[in-house]
Every structure is written in structure tokens, then in C-alpha cells.
Amino acid sequence: MSAFWLLIILLAFAAVGFVLGRGRALASVNGERRRLHSLPNYYGSNVAMLAFVPAVLVLAVWVVVQPFVINSSVSNHIPAELYQTGGELNLIMSDVRRVADGLDLAVKGGMLTTDEASNIDNDATDLRALLGEVGIALGSEIHPSVLSAAQVMRTQIATGNLYRSIVLLVIAAAGFFVAIRMTSGEFRARNMVERGIRGLLIAAASIAILTTIGIVLSLIFNTLEFFRLYPAKDFFTLLEWAPSFSGRGGASSLGLLPLLWGTLYISVVALLVAVPIGLFSAIYLAEYAGPKTRSIAKPMLEVLAGIPTIVYGLFALLTIGPMLLSVFGDNGFGWMQGQRSVMTAGLVMGIMLIPFVSSLSDDIINAVPQAMRDGSYGLGATQSETVRQVVLPAALPGIVGAVLLATSRALGETMIVVMGAGAAARLDLNPFEAMTTVTAKIVSQLTGDSDFASPEALVAFALGMTLFILTLGLNVLALYIVRKYREQYE
Amino acid sequence: MTDAAFPDGAEGAAPRTTSSLLTQDTRTKKRNAAEARFRAYGIAAIAVGLVFLAVLVSSIIFKGVGAFQQTFITLNVELLEEKLDKSGTRDIEAIKKVTTFGYNPLIDAALAQAIADTGIENPFSKGKDLRKMISSGAAADLRDHVIENPDEIGKTVSFRLLASSRVDGYLKGRVTRESLARDKNLTPEHLDIVDALAGAGVVTKAFNTDFITGADASESRPEQAGIGVSMLGSFYMMLVVLACALPIGVAASIYLEEFAPQNWFTDLIEVNISNLAAVPSIVFGILGLAVFIQFAHLPQSAPLVGGLVLTLMTLPTIIISTRASLKSVPPSIREAALGIGASKMQTVFHHVLPLAMPGILTGTIIGLAQALGETAPLLLIGMVGYIASNYPDGVIEGFMSPNSAMPAQIYEWAKRADPAYYERAWGGIIILLVFLMTMNIIAIILRRRFERRW
Numbered sequence: 049m050s051a052f053w054l055l056i057i058l059l060a061f062a063a064v065g066f067v068l069g070r071g072r073a074l075a076s077v078n079g080e081r082r083r084l085h086s087l088p089n090y091y092g093s094n095v096a097m098l099a100f101v102p103a104v105l106v107l108a109v110w111v112v113v114q115p116f117v118i119n120s121s122v123s124n125h126i127p128a129e130l131y132q133t134g135g136e137l138n139l140i141m142s143d144v145r146r147v148a149d150g151l152d153l154a155v156k157g158g159m160l161t162t163d164e165a166s167n168i169d170n171d172a173t174d175l176r177a178l179l180g181e182v183g184i185a186l187g188s189e190i191h192p193s194v195l196s197a198a199q200v201m202r203t204q205i206a207t208g209n210l211y212r213s214i215v216l217l218v219i220a221a222a223g224f225f226v227a228i229r230m231t232s233g234e235f236r237a238r239n240m241v242e243r244g245i246r247g248l249l250i251a252a253a254s255i256a257i258l259t260t261i262g263i264v265l266s267l268i269f270n271t272l273e274f275f276r277l278y279p280a281k282d283f284f285t286l287l288e289w290a291p292s293f294s295g296r297g298g299a300s301s302l303g304l305l306p307l308l309w310g311t312l313y314i315s316v317v318a319l320l321v322a323v324p325i326g327l328f329s330a331i332y333l334a335e336y337a338g339p340k341t342r343s344i345a346k347p348m349l350e351v352l353a354g355i356p357t358i359v360y361g362l363f364a365l366l367t368i369g370p371m372l373l374s375v376f377g378d379n380g381f382g383w384m385q386g387q388r389s390v391m392t393a394g395l396v397m398g399i400m401l402i403p404f405v406s407s408l409s410d411d412i413i414n415a416v417p418q419a420m421r422d423g424s425y426g427l428g429a430t431q432s433e434t435v436r437q438v439v440l441p442a443a444l445p446g447i448v449g450a451v452l453l454a455t456s457r458a459l460g461e462t463m464i465v466v467m468g469a470g471a472a473a474r475l476d477l478n479p480f481e482a483m484t485t486v487t488a489k490i491v492s493q494l495t496g497d498s499d500f501a502s503p504e505a506l507v508a509f510a511l512g513m514t515l516f517i518l519t520l521g522l523n524v525l526a527l528y529i530v531r532k533y534r535e536q537y538e
Numbered sequence: 539m540t541d542a543a544f545p546d547g548a549e550g551a552a553p554r555t556t557s558s559l560l561t562q563d564t565r566t567k568k569r570n571a572a573e574a575r576f577r578a579y580g581i582a583a584i585a586v587g588l589v590f591l592a593v594l595v596s597s598i599i600f601k602g603v604g605a606f607q608q609t610f611i612t613l614n615v616e617l618l619e620e621k622l623d624k625s626g627t628r629d630i631e632a633i634k635k636v637t638t639f640g641y642n643p644l645i646d647a648a649l650a651q652a653i654a655d656t657g658i659e660n661p662f663s664k665g666k667d668l669r670k671m672i673s674s675g676a677a678a679d680l681r682d683h684v685i686e687n688p689d690e691i692g693k694t695v696s697f698r699l700l701a702s703s704r705v706d707g708y709l710k711g712r713v714t715r716e717s718l719a720r721d722k723n724l725t726p727e728h729l730d731i732v733d734a735l736a737g738a739g740v741v742t743k744a745f746n747t748d749f750i751t752g753a754d755a756s757e758s759r760p761e762q763a764g765i766g767v768s769m770l771g772s773f774y775m776m777l778v779v780l781a782c783a784l785p786i787g788v789a790a791s792i793y794l795e796e797f798a799p800q801n802w803f804t805d806l807i808e809v810n811i812s813n814l815a816a817v818p819s820i821v822f823g824i825l826g827l828a829v830f831i832q833f834a835h836l837p838q839s840a841p842l843v844g845g846l847v848l849t850l851m852t853l854p855t856i857i858i859s860t861r862a863s864l865k866s867v868p869p870s871i872r873e874a875a876l877g878i879g880a881s882k883m884q885t886v887f888h889h890v891l892p893l894a895m896p897g898i899l900t901g902t903i904i905g906l907a908q909a910l911g912e913t914a915p916l917l918l919i920g921m922v923g924y925i926a927s928n929y930p931d932g933v934i935e936g937f938m939s940p941n942s943a944m945p946a947q948i949y950e951w952a953k954r955a956d957p958a959y960y961e962r963a964w965g966g967i968i969i970l971l972v973f974l975m976t977m978n979i980i981a982i983i984l985r986r987r988f989e990r991r992w
Contacts, residue, residue, distance in 0.1 A: 242883040246797060252789030253798070256810040256857075259850050263821060266828030325583045332580025349587050352594075354978065356911025358945040359598070359967050362952050366960055367597045399590045406587075430569055432576035453816065460818020462914035463945075467952060487820050487914070494827065494918050512824045516817065523816045 050209075051111055054216055055104070061220050062100035069095030069231050077233040086238035094230075094237045097244045098223035103216045110212050118204045125197040138501075140194060147190060147198035148205070150179035166199065267516060270509035278302060278503040283510060289473035289484075291493070291504045302507045304514060306473035310483035314394045314469060315458035317479060321398025323451055326405025333406070334413040335435055346410070353403035357463040364396035364468030376480050384480035386470070391479045393468035397461055401454045408453065412446030413439060445533035452526035456519040462487040486511045598967055604710050605965020608746035608761065609701040611672060611735070613648040617684060619692045628688045638677035641684075645669060645676060645699070653731055656738045661727045671728055673700035675755065675762045701741060703760045703958035705732050709743060712957065749965060754926045754947060760958035763951070765966045767926040771841050771941030772910060778845020778937070779852060779909050784902050786849075787856035788891075794857075795864040796886050815854035822851045823915030831919060839920035839940035847915050852905040859904070863897025864890060896988035903981040907974050913945040923950020944970050 070092035077083040084091070123141055131137045154160045159178065175190055231237070275283070278300075286303025329349060333342050369387030372395075376384040384391075416439050424434040440447070470482025471492065493508040562570065619626060621640055623633050646665030649672065653660045662668045676699040684691065704724040707713035715726050735741040752764020790807075798804040826847035830836045836843050867890050875885040916922075926942035942950070944966060951963040 238881065242881060245883060246793075249789045249793035249797065252786045253793040253807050255786055255790065255850075255853065256807055256814060259814060259825070259853070260810045262829050263817070263825045266825055266833075267821075270828060325586050328580045328583030329587055332577070332584055336577055336580055345584050345588070348591060349584070352587070352591055354907070354974065355594070356913070356945060356970065356974070358911065358913045358948055359594075359971070361913075362948065362963055362967060363594055363597065365952060366601070366964075367593070399587075399594075402587050402590070430573045432573045433569070435576070456816060457818075460820065462818070462820045463949070466914075467949070487818065490820055490824070491914065491917050494824075495920075495922060509824065509828075512821055516821050519816065519818055519821075520813060523813060527812075 051107060054107060054213060058100055058103050058107075058216070058220055061224065062096035065095035065099045065224050065227065066092035069093075069228060072228060072231045073233070073235075073237070076231070083233050085234055085236050086241075090237040090241050091231050091235070093241045094235075095224065095227040097241060098227035099220050100223075101244065102223050103220040106219055107212070107216055110215075114205075114208050114212070118201060118208060121204065122197050122201045125193070125200050127193050130191065130193065143190070143194055144197045144201055147175075147179065147194060148201045151198065151202060154178060166202070263516065267509055267513040270506055271513045274503055274506035274510045277506065283507070287475060289489070291507070300504055302503065304486075304511070306475050307484060307486045307489055307511065308514070309475050310390070310469065310473065311459055311465075311485040311487070313390050313479070313483060314397065314465060314485060315455060317390060317394025318397035318401055318458045319451065319455060321395055322401035322405050322454060325398075326402045326454075327409055327447065329402070329406045330409035330413055331435055331440075334410050335431065335439070346407075349403045349406055351403075352399065353407070355400075357400065357461065360396050360400050361463040361467035364392050364464055368392050368396055369468065372480070383478065386482055388468055388470035388482045389480045390469060390483050393465045394479070396468055397458055397464050400461070400464065401458060404454050404457060405450055408450035409443070409447050412443045412450065415446070416442045445529050449526040449530040452522050452529070456522035456526075459522070460487060460515060460519050462491060466491055486515050490515070598964060598971070601961065602964030602966075602968040604712075604961045605749055605968075606746050607710070607743050608749070609706040609709050609741060609743050610698045611649075611652075611701050611705075611741050612696060612698050613645070613652055613740070614694050614696050615644050615648040615680065616694045617691045618644060622684060622691050623688070628691070630685065630688060633685060633688055633691075636681070638681050641677040641680045642669060645672060645680065652735065652738075652740050656734045656740070658731065658734045660731070670723055671702055671705050671732065673702050673759060673761045675759050676700055698744075700761045703956065704728075705741070706761055707958055708732060709736065709741070710961075712961070749962070750969065753928060754924060754942070754950070757954055757956065760954075760956050760962060763959070763962055765944060765947055765962075765969060767929055768923065768942040768944050768947035769969070770929065770936065771844075771921065771926060772943040774841035774936045774941070775845040775848060775943060776906055776910060778842055779848050779906060780902070782846065782849040783852050783856050783905065787853050787902070787905075788860055788898060790853075791857050791860035791864055792886055792891070795861050796890070797882070811854050811857055814850075815858065819851055819912055820914040820918070822847050823918030825850065826915060826919045837938055837940070839922075839925055839942075840938050841921070841941050841943075842937045843919050844916050844921050844943060845937075847919060848909040848912060851912065851915065852909045855905040855908060856898075856901055859901025860894070860898045863894040863901065866897065867893045893990070896984055900981045900985045900989075903977050903984070907977040907981075910977070911945055911970065911974060913943075913949055916943050916946045917949070921946050923947040944973075 070088045073084060073088055073091035074081070081088065119141060122144060123137060126137065126140055126144075131140055151160070155162055175195070283302055283304055285305070286301050287305055288301045288303050289306045290301050292300045329345075333346055337345065365387065369389075369392045372389065372392055373384055373387050374380065376382075376391075378384075420438050420442060421434055424438045425431075429437065465485045466488045469484055469488060471484055471488070472482055473489070474481060474483045476483065490508045490511050493505055493511075621644060622636055623629075625632055643665060646669055649668055650660060650665070653668075660668070679699065680697065683695075683697070701709075702723070704713050704718075704721070705728070708724075708729055709732070713721075713724075715729060718724055718726060718729070732741055748762070749764045750769075751766040752762065753767040754764070755762035794804065794807065798807075826843060830843045830846055831838055871889055871893065872885050875889045876882070880888065920940070921942050923942050923946050925940045926947055930936040930939050930941065948963050948966040948970065951959040951966065
């Protein structure tokens with residue numbers, strides 16, 4: 049039985065349980081609902097819950113664990129002389145899986161009977177062609193031991209699924225009968241159901257933790273795999289980024305530093321645009337602008353934050369790039385070679401970050417109490433002197449926090465740099481030169497690639513790890529600064 | 539004592555500089571100038587921001603509007619029986635054997651006829667050269683039509699065929715006669731013909747519905763490319779996001795806001811949520827690649843996987859806004875419900891949640907809008923543009939079969955070399971922004987109409 053049908057059966061079980069539980073509760077008090085502890089539906093829900101939830105949890109665990117158990121037991125069937133490294137074993141195992149899947153598909157499609165599939169002989173039938181017909185393409189001829197391993201896998205999966213169905217149905221039935229037995233007029237069904245719902249709520253809240261764990265684990269494992277294939281020292285110290293596309297490893301030099309340089313350079317340009325404009329806009333909106341100006345200008349600036357980054361990317365590539373090229377290119381100053389450059393990406397990213405800086409700073413400036421301003425005016429300071437000498441120092445921790453958050457946003461921004469910054473990694477000071485960033489390289493190394501065995505693909509995970517640590521560090525630092533230096537006003 | 543008590547020139551007055559409120563001394567002037575400057579900086583900053591916005595919006599509109607217009611050539615094509623159905627039996631299998639190459643001569647003849655009708659000289663002897671004015675997909679359209687209507691063979695039928703992208707560009711002003719000097723695809727003679735045909739009403743511009751409903755086309759046929767299939771991909775992803783992110787986000791917020799005790803576990807969840815909100819979107823793409831595709835073996839490029847990745851990405855947004863709207867429900871509501879004997883759970887689900895619903899929906903729509911515009915994580919899980927070339931065959935296929943999404947399609951077009959695709963990319967952005975604007979306006983209306991101030 050497939051997991052899908054098991055789920056349907058369990059659902060049906062739960063529905064029956066609901067009706068029976070409700071009926072039994074009512075029957076136990078001879079239909080006098082006042083004598084029930086809880087509303088009748090709670091009794092039904094309790095039975096449905098106990099029949100369904102434990103079984104489904106076991107099913108979920110089983111679905112995740114079974115492939116691992118079978119994989120490790122089947123890989124013992126592969127003769128050791130066929131492979132040298134773990135990577136080769138993985139390739140063989142994926143062949144085994146595909147052959148097993150293919151045989152199952154062929155049985156499903158009516159090309160083989162069940163017996164034929166279990167006793168198929170590689171010499172007598174052209175297995176590869178047969179599997180090709182059901183849509184499983186194999187790279188090479190099937191080794192006899194692969195075929196036998198695939199058969200072992202098929203039988204193990206079949207027995208595993210059989211046990212799964214039995215175990216699940218037993219658990220569901222047990223839950224069902226326990227709940228039915230419990231059901232009586234005095235039973236506190238509502239408390240039971242509410243405890244269940246509470247568990248569900250906790251599970252939903254824990255998804256945030258699971259996501260973080262997922263991110264960290266997927267980055268760590270693949271990064272370790274990368275460092276096994278490629279020396280970590282080279283990754284951190286080489287000044288060159290030149291992945292080879294032909295062979296595996298060896299010829300590639302995958303140095304982090306040029307990418308990091310490009311990332312930081314572009315971020316600095318972006319911040320040089322965004323911080324002054326954003327900060328001055330925030331000051332003007334908070335201190336000078338009347339309610340009418342504010343109600344128009346603030347949402348207009350925030351529109352910039354709602355525009356998807358792909359739009360900014362296109363804007364960089366097709367509007368700002370050519371514009372800069374016509375001024376700084378060969379017809380102008382002669383500093384710029386192509387449309388893509390640090391300046392192009394940085395400028396557009398700066399525009400994107402303006403509302404980010406301005407609305408955060410605006411909130412912080414507004415949080416400075418009016419009494420401080422009034423005190424300053426009372427001493428004879430002008431409005432701008434008040435802003436510079438009283439308001440800004442009071443708001444400084446918050447503003448620094450906002451700038452750090454904007455920096456982390458700039459480091460992680462992808463589409464603008466993919467489209468506006470160029471593809472060549474370079475260590476250069478000229479801001480009109482094309483450079484590339486960590487995020488752009490993650491995209492180019494992983495796009496359309498499903499083979500994770502080569503260091504050229506795995507390096508993307510190491511880059512992702514770098515990026516994750518950088519942005520996480522900045523966020524934590526920003527929070528720390530805001531918390532530590534925040535002035536508490538009554 | 540004030541200065542007024544000592545009139546100017548009075549004896550005993552201190553030998554200080556005379557100052558009046560009506561004339562400013564240099565220091566006051568300086569301070570006032572600094573004040574004016576500071577204020578001007580603020581105005582300038584806002585102006586610069588708004589100018590950027592204006593340039594962005596106007597360049598989107600000016601460059602993108604062209605994509606909604608397309609040049610068509612209306613031709614009377616004679617569907618010759620000896621070319622399309624030699625046996626004359628109208629056997630559909632026999633008709634299907636004629637490839638698109640068999641249809642090209644028909645188009646050539648019709649085009650030559652149309653040119654002759656306008657009265658100008660046809661400088662091209664070969665049909666192949668003449669045909670460059672028409673999209674290379676036109677023959678396939680013709681063939682599809684004939685296979686659907688085999689009884690029209692032998693008749694002369696009027697077709698509205700797509701003009702090639704160069705002709706389209708010429709009529710829109712993108713291609714000029716000078717730029718053709720380096721272009722092997724079209725010559726100035728072609729443009730003379732186009733001018734004549736446009737004068738005769740054979741070449742016309744019309745609204746391009748195919749751009750909105752069509753599929754992506756190959757690199758050499760920008761005139762055929764449309765955003766419809768990837769729009770459907772985006773739609774399925776949004777369904778997944780809505781179905782996963784809304785219940786999970788609301789459940790998580792209810793727990794954190796109403797039930798969670800103050801302990802390390804709650805703190806851990808809070809820290810995680812605020813950190814996830816700041817993780818770059820591309821990291822979520824890496825997570826999706828490693829967990830959903832590498833580990834769970836879900837199909838690559840499927841909208842289902844894209845939707846799951848975007849769900850994880852938008853969850854923090856939805857949780858933060860849901861918590862804010864739960865918090866804004868006054869405690870008196872909860873106390874009243876508890877006071878008449880409702881359990882904590884009943885209080886939350888029967889009273890607090892309905893009152894917080896408008897705020898939750900607003901936050902959800904804004905989260906969805908954010909997810910709709912996201913590109914980078916989709917590229918990593920293989921939802922790249924060129925995949926969107928066929929409509930999925932059904933709802934399940936729609937979730938599981940490889941597809942793209944609107945932003946990824948736009949990115950794909952922007953990468954292609956032909957400038958005709960840039961126009962498509964801008965046009966795609968207009969469609970994307972129309973969706974985003976609609977969603978945001980719905981969110982604003984919801985907030986205005988239903989949000990209660992307590």
C-alpha cells in the first residue's frame with residue numbers, strides 16, 4: 049500500500065471514529081447532553097485524534113527512515129571491487145535505485161508481470177531498452193550485481209511497505225479502541241482535544257527552528273564534502289576564481305577572496321548611496337515635514353521597498369548600465385568597458401536600500417522624546433542644531449543598527465548583482481570594472497546542475513555558508529548594538 | 539532688566555555692539571544659513587529618492603508597453619492541394635506527414651502576391667529571403683490550422699501571421715535602417731516592402747494577447763514568446779504558499795502570542811524567527827536544493843518545491859504581522875470570554891482569532907506579494923525560464939511538472955542576446971507589477987475596511 053492510500057485509510061478511520069465516539073458519549077448519558085463533561089463533538093474529535101495522529105506520526109518517521117535503512121543494507125550487496133570511493137558507491141547506488149524504480153514502473157505499465165520482473169535476466173532481455181521505454185535512462189549497461197542489488201532493494205521495499213501498513217493499522221486501531229473505551233459521560237474530552245491542538249500549535253512554531261536547523265545542516269554537510277574534495281586553505285587564501293568546466297577538480301582554482309572583495313565593494317557603493325539619502329529623508333520626514341508631505345512622501349519612498357529585485361536587476365542592466373557607459377565609457381571618460389560594473393550594481397542596490405534605511409531611521413528618530421527637543425529649543429538651538437546635537441546622538445544606536453541591517457541586506461542581494469555586476473571575478477579598485485559577488489557565483493555554480501559530486505558545484509555551499517555566517521553575524525551585531533546602547537526613556 | 543530700559547546712546551550703557559532683532563549679526567546669519575542648508579539636504583534627499591522612483595517607473599512603462607503590441611502580416615494563403623495532400627483523400631495522417639517546410643512555399647507565394655498587389659517591385663528572387671519578414675513559427679501555425687481544418691485545403695484562406703521580430707522592431711522604432719547594416723537577418727529592401735505593405739494595411743500592429751497567455755519560445759523567435767505558462771507556474775506556487783504558510787504561520791503566532799510560557803524554548807523560537815526574516819533569500823534556495831531535491835527527492839523545477847521554499851521564506855513575515863494583529867485585540871475580549879466559562883482554546887479560536895483576521899489576511903497578502911516577486915531561490919531549484927514552454931496537462935501536473943515563474947522568466951529573457959527580448963522582459967515586469975499592485979491594494983482596502991481601532 050502506498051503512503052497516499054494509507055493516509056486515506058487513516059482519514060476514513062478517523063471519520064468513523066468521530067461518529068462512533070460522539071454516539072457513544074451521547075449513549076452513555078442516555079442522550080442527556082447536560083450530563084456530559086464536554087460538548088459531544090469533543091468526544092468524537094478525541095477518538096478521531098487518537099486514531100489518526102499517532103499513526104500519521106509513525107508514518108512520517110517511517111517514510112523518512114526506511115530509505116536509509118534499505119540503502120545501507122543494499123549497499124552491502126555491492127561487491128567492494130566495483131568502487132573505490134564513497135562517491136562511486138553513491139553513483140552505483142543511484143543506478144540501483146533507478147533500476148528498481150524502473151522495474152516497478154514496468155510492472156505498473158503492464159510491460160512485465162510481477163514474476164517476470166523478479167526473475168528478469170539481464171542477458172536474455174535488453175533491460176536498458178526496456179527501462180528506457182518507461183522513462184528511466186541509464187548511462188551504461190547494467191552490471192549483474194547492480195541488477196541483483198536492485199532486486200534485493202525491491203523485495204526489501206516491498207516487505208518494508210507491508211510491515212508499514214500492518215504497524216500503522218495496528219497503531220490506529222489501538223488508538224481507536226483506547227479512545228472509545230475512555231469515552232463516557234465523565235471523561236474530560238475537551239481537555240484532551242485541547243492538549244492535542246496545543247501540541248499542533250507548538251509543532252507549527254517549531255518549524256522556525258527546523259528551518260534554521262535545515263539551513264545549517266544542509267550548508268555544513270555539503271561544505272564539509274567540498275573541503276574533502278578541495279583544500280580549505282586554497283579556498284580561503286587563493287586570489288583567483290577560475291572554475292574549470294572540463295574535468296573534476298584539480299584544474300579549478302576556487303578562491304573566496306575575489307568574490308568577497310566584489311561583494312564588499314558593491315555593498316560599500318550601495319551604502320554610500322543609501323545611507324545619506326535614506327538618513328536625510330528620514331530626518332526631514334520626522335522633523336520638518338508637515339503631515340501632508342509626510343503622508344505622500346513616506347509611502348512613495350516605501351514603494352521602492354516593495355518592488356521585486358528582478359525589476360531592479362533589469363533596471364541596472366538596461367537603464368543605469370547604458371547610462372553610466374555613455375558618461376564614463378569610451379565616449380566619455382574612458383573608465384568603463386561594459387555596462388556591467390560595480391558602480392551599476394551598487395547604485396541600483398543603493399536605490400533599493402533607501403527605504404530600508406529611511407523607514408527604520410524614521411521610526412527611531414520618532415521614538416526620541418519631544419521633551420529633549422523642547423529642552424534644546426529652550427536653550428536657543430536652531431532646529432538643525434537640535435537634530436545634529438540632540439536627536440541624532442540619542443538615535444545613533446538605532447541608526448547604526450539600521451545601517452548594519454541594510455548592509456546584511458546588501459551582502460545577500462542576488463538578482464541585482466547577477467544582472468548588473470558582471471561574471472568575472474576580479475580584485476580591482478576601479479569601480480567601473482565588472483566584478484562578481486558571492487551570491488552571483490552561488491547562482492551560476494548551481495543553476496541547472498543536479499550533480500553535486502564535483503567541487504565546482506559544491507563550492508556554492510561553501511559560499512552559501514560564508515554568506516550565511518556574514519549576514520547572521522551582522523544581524524546579531526545589529527541587535528546587540530540596539531539593545532546595549534538603546535537609551536531608555538520614560 | 540532689558541535692553542529697552544537703556545535706549546541707544548544713553549549714558550552708562552555698556553560699550554557692546556548694538557544689535558537689533560531686525561538686523562542679524564554674522565553669527566546668526568551663519569546659523570540660519572546652516573539651518574536652511576540642512577533643510578535643503580533633507581528636501582534634496584527625498585527629491586533624489588522620488589526621482590529614482592520616477593525614472594524607474596517611467597523606464598518600465600516606456601520600454602515595456604511595446605510588448606503588448608505586436609506586428610502582424612495578414613496574408614491570403616492559397617492552401618494548394620498538390621502540396622499539402624497529394625493523394626486528395628484528406629487522410630489526416632497523410633496531411634500530418636507534410637512538415638512545416640512544405641508550408642513555406644505557400645507563405646512565400648502569398649507574400650509575393652501581397653507585394654505585387656501593392657504595386658512595388660519585389661527585389662528578392664528567392665522565397666527564403668522574402669520569408670525573413672515573417673516569423674519562423676508562422677509555418678507551424680499554418681500547419682496546425684490545416685490539420686485542424688483539413689477541408690480548407692484547396693481554398694484560399696486569410697491568415698494573420700506574426701511578423702518577424704526585426705520587422706516588429708522597425709515599426710516600433712527599435713530597429714533602424716542604420717542598425718541593419720550589421721544585421722544579416724534583414725536588409726533595407728525588406729524595410730521598403732514593409733513600408734509599402736503597412737501603407738496597404740497588410741502589415742498592422744495589434745494587441746498581443748499571445749504575450750499574456752503564450753509560452754516561452756526559442757531564442758530566435760522573440761515575437762512568439764509569452765509569459766502565460768510561467769504565470770501559471772507562479773499561480774501554483776502561490777497556492778502552495780497560501781496552503782502552507784497561512785495555517786502554519788497563524789498556528790505558530792497563536793502559540794507564541796497566547797500560550798507560550800516564558801522559557802528557553804520560546805526564546806529559541808523567537809530568536810530563530812527574527813533571524814530567518816533576515817537570512818538572504820538565496821540561502822533559502824540552497825536549503826530547498828539540499829533538503830527538498832537532494833534529500834527528499836522531490837521533482838526538480840516543480841512549482842510544488844518552489845512553493846515550499848517560498849513558504850519557508852515568507853513564514854517569518856506572516857508570523858510577525860499575525861502576532862501584531864493578535865496583540866492588537868484588547869485583553870478585555872479575552873477576559874470576557876474566559877469570564878463566561880470558555881476555555882483558553884475556545885477564547886482564542888472563537889473570539890480573538892476572528893477579530894484579528896483582517897490583520898492576518900493583510901499580512902498574508904503582503905507576504906504572498908513578496909514571494910511572488912522572488913527570483914533567486916527559484917533559480918537554484920531549477921525553475922529557470924526556458925522550461926516554461928508547454929502548458930501543464932492538469933492540476934497535479936501543474937504542481938509536479940517542471941515549470942518556471944514570472945520573475946524567473948523575466949530573468950531568462952533579460953539574459954538573451956536579442957534586444958527584442960528586452961522589450962518582453964520589461965513587458966513581463968509590467969504584468970508582474972500589476973499583480974503586486976493589485977495584491978497590495980487589496981491588502982490596503984482590507985485594512986481600511988475591517989481593521990478596528992479599540
